[in-house]
Amino acid sequence: MGIYEILQKYFIDPIRYNQGYNIVNTLTYAIILGIAALVVYKVLKKLGIKYDNAFFRALIPYMILGAFGRALTDATIIPQSYLTVTPGIYFLVFMITFSSLLITHKFFEDWRKVFLYFGWALVGGELLLLLFNLEKVQFNFDTLKYFIPFATIALMTIYLLSIKLHLVKKNSYLFYAHFYDATTTFVGVDFMGYWEQHVLPRYLMDITGTAAVMYFLKFAVLMVALYLMEYLQETESDKELMDFIKMVMFILGFAPGTRNLLRMLMGV
Secondary structure, three states: OOHHHHHHHHHHHHHHOOOOOOHHHHHHHHHHHHHHHHHHHHHHHHHOOOOOHHHHHHHHHHHHHHHHHHHHHHOOOOOOOOOOOOOHHHHHHHHHHHHHHHHHHHHOOOHHHHHHHHHHHHHHHHHHHHHOOHHHOOOOOOHHHHHHHHHHHHHHHHHHHHHHOHHHHHOHHHHHHHHHHHHHHHHHHHHOOOOOOOHHHHHHHHHHOOOOHHHHHHHHHHHHHHHHHHHHOOOHHHHHHHHHHHHHHHHHHHHHHHHHHHHHHOOO
């Protein structure tokens, strides 16, 4: 099999025909994400940008931007292309976010506020797109009668686990984000007729017969990852890198979860 055939089978066709992920493209995208994260970390460190609470808050609208944009694409409000579906939309939003960060940092003294406001302005633009195309959306608020109780149980579970487990208490925001994502997947697959695109979760759901397995998968992966990160952290420089990785981990939970919830609420 030549390079073109490999690209066609494992990368192009899954996007074109909405086939979901496979082992090859999953591993490839994971490697690309890892490399990109390290490059961004090096650039931000060179610029002297610290990962404090203000910076974290400023990233929130950009996380929503990608999630909202993906849901609008599912609703055919934004035309479908390789840059508006997964994983292309991640690269597009990354370029928008990173470019905005570099420009605001260079030209504005209070760059965090400008960066934050610009992000919310972009989200506002997506909201206007939705308002001007309401005829394409069939809102399904029945989603909430499943999401709210299960999300409440999930968040209470994290709270109780944080009392007993040091890693959960120290990194509760990561567990909240990923259990939020797990809840949207569980509700979508088990109650709303959606299907899982990712390889390992799809395999585990086939075995167990329920998307509730996502809670156990998320918990296990986070615990192992956080334990290894604590074990490997030795210096203050290591801590900065680990904090950055945790930020990426948060995004990987919060953004897909928000996209899932918006998509279900929009009935697409």
